[in-house]
Amino acid sequence: MCNDECINFNDDDQEVDAKFMGQRLKTIRLLRGYGQQDVAKALGVTFQQIQKYENGKNNIKSTRLYELSKFLKVPVSLFFPLRDDYELLSLTQNQIKLAKLIKDLSPYRQETFYALAKNVKEAMNN
Numbered sequence: 001m002c003n004d005e006c007i008n009f010n011d012d013d014q015e016v017d018a019k020f021m022g023q024r025l026k027t028i029r030l031l032r033g034y035g036q037q038d039v040a041k042a043l044g045v046t047f048q049q050i051q052k053y054e055n056g057k058n059n060i061k062s063t064r065l066y067e068l069s070k071f072l073k074v075p076v077s078l079f080f081p082l083r084d085d086y087e088l089l090s091l092t093q094n095q096i097k098l099a100k101l102i103k104d105l106s107p108y109r110q111e112t113f114y115a116l117a118k119n120v121k122e123a124m125n126n
Helices: 018-032 038-041 047-053 060-071 085-090 093-103 107-125
Strands: none
Touching: 038 047, 047 093, 060 085, 085 093, 093 107
């Protein structure tokens, strides 16, 4: 019998698959400004292997995931989905470029830029 301390899993939980992790790898790699060759060299594999990871053709083993997180300077947990996290993976190249620009701004300027972008979006919807 389960009490309040039990963890319940249900069918709505998102399954982590090779495609998700590969897309996440690609997103992080692009945001960090690395090419597939850069990542491959750091891990001692071919760039084709990185392509296979990113396309979801090959699963990323736990030891390789650890190496990737160290090289990309992100926690391993970033390769796993959070609630409603799949939307992040659908970023376009222009959205990634914009994110790179914004991350270098001060927090105040980031907030200002966000307010500007929000106003432009609202004006375009009217």
